[in-house]
Structures are given as C-alpha cells and as structure tokens.
Amino acid sequence: MTATVRKHDNVDMADAEIVVGIDLGGTKILTVAATPDGRIRARKRVDTPKGRDAVVAAMRDTVAAVLGEAAVRAPRGIGVGAPGPMDPRAGVLLEPPNLPGCENLPLAAIFRELHPDADIHVENDANAAALGERRFGAGRGVDDLCYVTISTGIGGGIVAAGRLVRGVAGTGGEIGHTILEPDGPRCHCGLHGCWEVLASGTAIAREAAAAVARGEGAAIAQAAGGRPVDARAVDQAAAAGDPVALRIVAAAVRYNGIGFCNLIQILSPARIIVGGGVSHAWDRYIAPAAEWARTHAFARPGGMCAIVPADLGDDVGALGAVAVGLGDAEA
Amino acid sequence: MTATVRKHDNVDMADAEIVVGIDLGGTKILTVAATPDGRIRARKRVDTPKGRDAVVAAMRDTVAAVLGEAAVRAPRGIGVGAPGPMDPRAGVLLEPPNLPGCENLPLAAIFRELHPDADIHVENDANAAALGERRFGAGRGVDDLCYVTISTGIGGGIVAAGRLVRGVAGTGGEIGHTILEPDGPRCHCGLHGCWEVLASGTAIAREAAAAVARGEGAAIAQAAGGRPVDARAVDQAAAAGDPVALRIVAAAVRYNGIGFCNLIQILSPARIIVGGGVSHAWDRYIAPAAEWARTHAFARPGGMCAIVPADLGDDVGALGAVAVGLGDAEA
Structure with missing residues (x-):
C-alpha cells in the first residue's frame, strides 16, 4: 500500500518536473524528455520527413514516444528549437529554407492544443543552443x-x-x-x-x-x-x-x-x-x-x-530546447 | 503659516526628486540638476581643468552650483557619464586617454563621501547617452x-x-x-x-x-x-x-x-x-x-x-548622466 502510494507520488513528481525538448532540424528531429537539471530520461530520433503535415506528425509522435518511455502523461513544458527565420514570441516558423512546406507553421499553437497544461515555447535553434549551454553546459x-x-x-x-x-x-x-x-x-x-x-x-x-x-x-x-x-x-x-x-x-x-x-x-x-x-x-x-x-x-x-x-555535443539542440521549454528565452 | 509649510514641503519634494547629471568630457564638464522626467532646473558648464585634483574639484563645484541654483540640499541621485575605459560597477575610471591624471579615479566613492544619502552611479559616456535617449529622447x-x-x-x-x-x-x-x-x-x-x-x-x-x-x-x-x-x-x-x-x-x-x-x-x-x-x-x-x-x-x-x-542634442551627455543617476544602467 505504502509502495503504491509512493509510486503514484513519483509519477506525479515526474509529471511536474519533466520537460520535453524538440530539436527540429532539416535532416533530423531529436526529441528528449529531461529533468530541469538536464538528465535525459528518454530520447527519440527520426529523420525529418518531407512536407508540413508529416513534419508536425513526426514531432507529435516523438513527443508521445518520449513521454511514454518516461512514463509521464503531462510534461511541465515543451520547448522547440527550430531553424529560422521565425517569430519566437508568436511561436511561428516563417520561411525556414531547410524545412520546405513549413512556411508560417504555428508550432506553439499546435502544441498548445495537444498539451494544454504545458508551457510551450519555440525558439531559433542557435538561441536555444545558447540557452542550453548556459543552463546545462559550458555557460553555467x-x-x-x-x-x-x-x-x-x-x-x-x-x-x-x-x-x-x-x-x-x-x-x-x-x-x-x-x-x-x-x-x-x-x-x-x-x-x-x-x-x-x-x-x-x-x-x-x-x-x-x-x-x-x-x-x-x-x-x-x-x-x-x-x-x-x-x-x-x-x-x-x-x-x-x-x-x-x-x-x-x-x-x-x-x-x-x-x-x-x-x-x-x-x-x-x-x-x-x-x-x-x-x-x-x-x-x-x-x-x-x-x-x-x-x-x-x-x-x-x-x-x-x-x-x-x-559542452553538450550532439544533444545541444535538444537540451537547448529543454531550456526553452523551461522558459529561459523569456527570463 | 500654511504657505510656509507648503514651501517646506516643496523643498522636501525637490530634494527627493532632483537628480544631478555630470557629463565629464575631455574638454568640458556640463552638470545639470533635473527632474526624473528630464526637466533641467539648473546647469553649470566649465572647461575641464588639467590634473586629477582639479578635475575632482571642478566636478564637485559644478554639483554645488546646480544644487544651489535649484535650491536643493540633497539630490536623490548623482550620475556621471565619463570617458572609458572604466569599471562602471565599481565606479572607477581606468586609464581614460582624454583625462590625463585621472587614472584609477574612484569617482563613485568620492561622490558617495560628499553626498552619502544620494544614489551614485558612474557609466561610460556612450552608454549614458544611450540611456538618456531611451529615457528622455528618441528611444522612449x-x-x-x-x-x-x-x-x-x-x-x-x-x-x-x-x-x-x-x-x-x-x-x-x-x-x-x-x-x-x-x-x-x-x-x-x-x-x-x-x-x-x-x-x-x-x-x-x-x-x-x-x-x-x-x-x-x-x-x-x-x-x-x-x-x-x-x-x-x-x-x-x-x-x-x-x-x-x-x-x-x-x-x-x-x-x-x-x-x-x-x-x-x-x-x-x-x-x-x-x-x-x-x-x-x-x-x-x-x-x-x-x-x-x-x-x-x-x-x-x-x-x-x-x-x-x-533627440537630446548637446544635452545628451548630461541627461544621459541623469538617467544613470536614476539607476537605469543597473535596471
């Protein structure tokens, strides 16, 4: 009985603490579920598909996959690092040359609908990397x-x-x-x-x-x-x-x-x-x-x-997106 | 009686609201007493003298002059805009090429001793100008x-x-x-x-x-x-x-x-x-x-x-120093 309660508490803790970071690139999508101190609990990497709907579906599926693997229903936040040009305040891609078909894609609105209880933030990939290195890497x-x-x-x-x-x-x-x-x-x-x-x-x-x-x-x-x-x-x-x-x-x-x-x-x-x-x-x-x-x-x-x-190697984009999901771009 | 009280109140108001800005340059010192919204109540301009003690004395005298003219005993703040290089956090000039003799001059400490109740801030002259234009001029x-x-x-x-x-x-x-x-x-x-x-x-x-x-x-x-x-x-x-x-x-x-x-x-x-x-x-x-x-x-x-x-013309340095005196460089 005590063990059951503790397990349930742990799940709630995990729900409250886990942040999803999505590194959306022209060739790959790397999505992680991580703690606020940067420990990666689950990761999913797929090739970036062609076309707007396929890109959105692939992002959504990787998020579901890492949440499932981390046994989390509702993450605290979701951050996306994506290629520019973009409007980070609105969370909209503009005309990213490396993501044909994704013109004016309202990423923040899409994820807000999927995960209404999570903080959703979208940021330019290089800015996300800067925030990732600052929170978890060479810029602490x-x-x-x-x-x-x-x-x-x-x-x-x-x-x-x-x-x-x-x-x-x-x-x-x-x-x-x-x-x-x-x-x-x-x-x-x-x-x-x-x-x-x-x-x-x-x-x-x-x-x-x-x-x-x-x-x-x-x-x-x-x-x-x-x-x-x-x-x-x-x-x-x-x-x-x-x-x-x-x-x-x-x-x-x-x-x-x-x-x-x-x-x-x-x-x-x-x-x-x-x-x-x-x-x-x-x-x-x-x-x-x-x-x-x-x-x-x-x-x-x-x-x-x-x-x-x-300091963060190949994870800089995904961990940067985690920092974005924690609201570091607005701090 | 009522008039006397009101006058006294006014003086207190003025004391609480007036900020001194000192534009310390290689050729002139322009010091103003101004309100936080940038209305200049008094100004004093002198040629910059040669030598460390003379520069400090000239700054001190211009401050006394504008406070006297504005009928203020204790200003809310004093800001200095001075040529670099400097350490603005410590309020110390380093080796300003345009102010020979003023190497390692601890301006903030000097004015803190003279005006212990005022906020004292020292900033690079171009940074002060940016803050002046932002508070009072083309960057509002x-x-x-x-x-x-x-x-x-x-x-x-x-x-x-x-x-x-x-x-x-x-x-x-x-x-x-x-x-x-x-x-x-x-x-x-x-x-x-x-x-x-x-x-x-x-x-x-x-x-x-x-x-x-x-x-x-x-x-x-x-x-x-x-x-x-x-x-x-x-x-x-x-x-x-x-x-x-x-x-x-x-x-x-x-x-x-x-x-x-x-x-x-x-x-x-x-x-x-x-x-x-x-x-x-x-x-x-x-x-x-x-x-x-x-x-x-x-x-x-x-x-x-x-x-x-x-937007601020020849007053940009002095009004920038007023913005510095209001703490804008630390905001």
Missing part, C-alpha cells in the same frame, strides 16, 4: 555569453545581462551574417563577405575545392580519400604541412578571429562558447582565432573573455 | 536600441531586452572598434579597418586632407574657407557636385551602412539612434547608410529597425 552561471556554431553555416545566440538577445524581430544573434570583408565572396544570404561565407565549414570546403580545381589541392584530396574535400581534410593536410591547406586554414582563422573580436568589442561576453563541426578541429581552427581575438580586442574585455568549446 | 519606451555617435570617434551604447549591455568588463557597446575592413587603415586603437577609422569625422577629414595633398581637393579646401578640411567641408563640396567629395562621402556611407547592418543582424534593435557631429549632415552621411543597412540586413529585422536622429 554566466550572464554574458555568446554561443557560436561553426558548421556548414555560422550561427549564434547571445545572452547579455542574463537575458537572451532576441531583438524586436526575434532574430538577434545572426552573427554569421555580419559583414567582415565588404569585397568578399557573395553569400546565399545576399551579402558579400559575411562571416559565414568566409569561415564556415562550407567556406573552407569551397576554398579546398577551388585549390583542387586549380591543381594545387593534391594533398587535401588525398586526405579526403575519395570523399569530397572538406574542413576535416584540410585539417589533416595542414597537419602534414601542406602549404595550400595551411593557407586555407590561415584565412579561416583570420576571419574567425575577427568575428570573435567584434563580439568582444560589442558585447564583452565572459564566455564565447564555440560548437559545430569545424570546432572539433579546435587547435587548428579555433584556438589561434581565439588567441587573435583576445589579444586584438580592448585589453580589459579581451582579458575577461574565455573562448571555450561547447 | 524602446527595449531594444542602439545609440551610435559618429563624431571625431564612433561610440555606441546598446540596450537589449530592456537592459544596458555592459558585458562582464563593463565595456559593452564599443562598436566603433569592430573590424569592417581587415586590410583597412590602422586606428589608434591598434586595429586595422575598424568602423571608427573608416567612417568617423576624423576619417572623413583624413581622406579630405589626403585629397588636398594629392592636389585633388580644391573644391573641399574652398568649402573649408581656410580652416582645416573636415566632414562639413566635404558635405558642402559634395552638395556642389565635386566628384572627389562625393567619393569620400560614398566611402563613409558604405562603412556606416555596414556598421548599421551588422548591428541589425546581431541585435535586431527596434531603433538605431544616431548622434554626433557627422549626423548633422543627415541626408548626406546617414540617410543613405541607413537605407543600405535596412535593405541589406535580413528582411524582418531590417524592416523592423528605424534609424533615427538623436
């Missing part, structure tokens, strides 16, 4: 931080004075599309010489492919071993001393250094947390850029800014 | 704004999600020293191609002087009428169609446009408020830069950002 207890992901693109999320910098349009933190080289190459965003087109993994791969096309990329192509040349192949060729790879690395390092430096000047963060595929080759691509930024920014904010690796 | 009621001053230098202050962006070092908002052209000219700050060295009044004057030295600046020199060529002379020569002046204007417009665009991408402000001498030639230097920024930034934050002139 830090009131002024930037999260920077350097991957196929470059995205960011900013917390200043303890608050997420959403801005009036909800698009704050689009650091990858700041101009660092006005006569630089044209980005898909339309700008010339934005950070992303200069120093992302895509930019490094583009420069490597150009070197191969010019007949100068043999070492990089060899490192790629028959796969398309990418930032990892450039890293490997640079490690072996290939001068072409070293030149491509130096250019990416320079622009990442400028990008970090500009963030320090504008925001004086205590921490810049760097994630994304390119950051896995930390000593090659990030450490020298961080050193450049800290020594070129004003001495005081440069000296007070630590540039550190992200 | 706006939670996400940037103040940009384009003068001999370029400085800024940022309010995001209703809070001043000080950052961990208290240096947030140093937008003038973000890199926009990595191979550009070298700034006194040590960086190459920062916003200030590309588009400030000093930068415009430098380009004009270079044109004169090359023998191409006759129209600009004529507009200057024997004085050193400056942004105003370039504006006048451009108005008359001088192609050299138009080229100098176009370069400044381009970089101001990039600077504004980057602020929109990073912060999505509802308003960018532009002050400083160069902004007085609004249609020449600022309006086309604003248009460029709004149309090149992402559509949603670009469309939601108004770029507008500052």
Whole structure:
C-alpha cells in the first residue's frame, strides 16, 4: 500500500518536473524528455520527413514516444528549437529554407492544443543552443555569453545581462551574417563577405575545392580519400604541412578571429562558447582565432573573455530546447 | 503659516526628486540638476581643468552650483557619464586617454563621501547617452536600441531586452572598434579597418586632407574657407557636385551602412539612434547608410529597425548622466 502510494507520488513528481525538448532540424528531429537539471530520461530520433503535415506528425509522435518511455502523461513544458527565420514570441516558423512546406507553421499553437497544461515555447535553434549551454553546459552561471556554431553555416545566440538577445524581430544573434570583408565572396544570404561565407565549414570546403580545381589541392584530396574535400581534410593536410591547406586554414582563422573580436568589442561576453563541426578541429581552427581575438580586442574585455568549446555535443539542440521549454528565452 | 509649510514641503519634494547629471568630457564638464522626467532646473558648464585634483574639484563645484541654483540640499541621485575605459560597477575610471591624471579615479566613492544619502552611479559616456535617449529622447519606451555617435570617434551604447549591455568588463557597446575592413587603415586603437577609422569625422577629414595633398581637393579646401578640411567641408563640396567629395562621402556611407547592418543582424534593435557631429549632415552621411543597412540586413529585422536622429542634442551627455543617476544602467 505504502509502495503504491509512493509510486503514484513519483509519477506525479515526474509529471511536474519533466520537460520535453524538440530539436527540429532539416535532416533530423531529436526529441528528449529531461529533468530541469538536464538528465535525459528518454530520447527519440527520426529523420525529418518531407512536407508540413508529416513534419508536425513526426514531432507529435516523438513527443508521445518520449513521454511514454518516461512514463509521464503531462510534461511541465515543451520547448522547440527550430531553424529560422521565425517569430519566437508568436511561436511561428516563417520561411525556414531547410524545412520546405513549413512556411508560417504555428508550432506553439499546435502544441498548445495537444498539451494544454504545458508551457510551450519555440525558439531559433542557435538561441536555444545558447540557452542550453548556459543552463546545462559550458555557460553555467554566466550572464554574458555568446554561443557560436561553426558548421556548414555560422550561427549564434547571445545572452547579455542574463537575458537572451532576441531583438524586436526575434532574430538577434545572426552573427554569421555580419559583414567582415565588404569585397568578399557573395553569400546565399545576399551579402558579400559575411562571416559565414568566409569561415564556415562550407567556406573552407569551397576554398579546398577551388585549390583542387586549380591543381594545387593534391594533398587535401588525398586526405579526403575519395570523399569530397572538406574542413576535416584540410585539417589533416595542414597537419602534414601542406602549404595550400595551411593557407586555407590561415584565412579561416583570420576571419574567425575577427568575428570573435567584434563580439568582444560589442558585447564583452565572459564566455564565447564555440560548437559545430569545424570546432572539433579546435587547435587548428579555433584556438589561434581565439588567441587573435583576445589579444586584438580592448585589453580589459579581451582579458575577461574565455573562448571555450561547447559542452553538450550532439544533444545541444535538444537540451537547448529543454531550456526553452523551461522558459529561459523569456527570463 | 500654511504657505510656509507648503514651501517646506516643496523643498522636501525637490530634494527627493532632483537628480544631478555630470557629463565629464575631455574638454568640458556640463552638470545639470533635473527632474526624473528630464526637466533641467539648473546647469553649470566649465572647461575641464588639467590634473586629477582639479578635475575632482571642478566636478564637485559644478554639483554645488546646480544644487544651489535649484535650491536643493540633497539630490536623490548623482550620475556621471565619463570617458572609458572604466569599471562602471565599481565606479572607477581606468586609464581614460582624454583625462590625463585621472587614472584609477574612484569617482563613485568620492561622490558617495560628499553626498552619502544620494544614489551614485558612474557609466561610460556612450552608454549614458544611450540611456538618456531611451529615457528622455528618441528611444522612449524602446527595449531594444542602439545609440551610435559618429563624431571625431564612433561610440555606441546598446540596450537589449530592456537592459544596458555592459558585458562582464563593463565595456559593452564599443562598436566603433569592430573590424569592417581587415586590410583597412590602422586606428589608434591598434586595429586595422575598424568602423571608427573608416567612417568617423576624423576619417572623413583624413581622406579630405589626403585629397588636398594629392592636389585633388580644391573644391573641399574652398568649402573649408581656410580652416582645416573636415566632414562639413566635404558635405558642402559634395552638395556642389565635386566628384572627389562625393567619393569620400560614398566611402563613409558604405562603412556606416555596414556598421548599421551588422548591428541589425546581431541585435535586431527596434531603433538605431544616431548622434554626433557627422549626423548633422543627415541626408548626406546617414540617410543613405541607413537605407543600405535596412535593405541589406535580413528582411524582418531590417524592416523592423528605424534609424533615427538623436533627440537630446548637446544635452545628451548630461541627461544621459541623469538617467544613470536614476539607476537605469543597473535596471
């Protein structure tokens, strides 16, 4: 009898405490049920299907799956991290290029109908990642931080004075599309010489492919071993001393250094947390850029800014969504 | 008798409501006594004297003068806007290049001793200006704004999600020293191609002087009428169609446009408020830069950002200091 009551209490506790985080991406949906301190009780990953109704159904099914596995009927909150552009206050996707068919999708309203007792929040994926690192990862207890992901693109999320910098349009933190080289190459965003087109993994791969096309990329192509040349192949060729790879690395390092430096000047963060595929080759691509930024920014904010690796790995999106579900974007 | 009591009540009211703002600059000190809604009851302006003790004495004397004129014994608060670098939380100037002798000057402690019942706050002058425009000027009621001053230098202050962006070092908002052209000219700050060295009044004057030295600046020199060529002379020569002046204007417009665009991408402000001498030639230097920024930034934050002139004119520093004295930097 006592055991039964205790079990029932536990279920109620779990209902009150469990938060669902949905990392909605262009290729996968990763949904977790987690405690407010970030312990993942259940997870479900599916490929992102094509089309609006299929995406909504897949999200709904993953939520049901993790709630079932965690033995929770009604979560405390549900957070979604989704690609921009979006209106986070309304919880509506706008025209996300990576989710065709999901234009003007009112995600918050849809989940509010499914889970009327839960707090529902939707946020840009990079902002969600910043909140996730702040609550659970490399930014714990830090009131002024930037999260920077350097991957196929470059995205960011900013917390200043303890608050997420959403801005009036909800698009704050689009650091990858700041101009660092006005006569630089044209980005898909339309700008010339934005950070992303200069120093992302895509930019490094583009420069490597150009070197191969010019007949100068043999070492990089060899490192790629028959796969398309990418930032990892450039890293490997640079490690072996290939001068072409070293030149491509130096250019990416320079622009990442400028990008970090500009963030320090504008925001004086205590921490810049760097994630994304390119950051896995930390000593090659990030450490020298961080050193450049800290020594070129004003001495005081440069000296007070630590540039550190992200801590949450592949779970950053889902745990970021958990932080969003806890209301961190509105705090 | 009733009249006497009422008068006494009024004095008490005034004591409780009056805030002193001190705009401490390299050339002048402007101190005001004002109400919390920005009505200036008394003002005192003096040239900034040389040396630490003289600066402190001059500030103290201007405060006594405005309190005397306003018939107030004990102000509610005293705010100081002072040149950086500084530690605003401690209220200490660090090594302000424009105030020799004032290294490590503990302004907050000094005024706390003089006025133990007043709230004392010290803030960077550009941050103070941002808070002044937000409370009294072009940014009233706006939670996400940037103040940009384009003068001999370029400085800024940022309010995001209703809070001043000080950052961990208290240096947030140093937008003038973000890199926009990595191979550009070298700034006194040590960086190459920062916003200030590309588009400030000093930068415009430098380009004009270079044109004169090359023998191409006759129209600009004529507009200057024997004085050193400056942004105003370039504006006048451009108005008359001088192609050299138009080229100098176009370069400044381009970089101001990039600077504004980057602020929109990073912060999505509802308003960018532009002050400083160069902004007085609004249609020449600022309006086309604003248009460029709004149309090149992402559509949603670009469309939601108004770029507008500052509203407080020469009082921006002193009224900004009043806002600081009201605690706005800590809000």
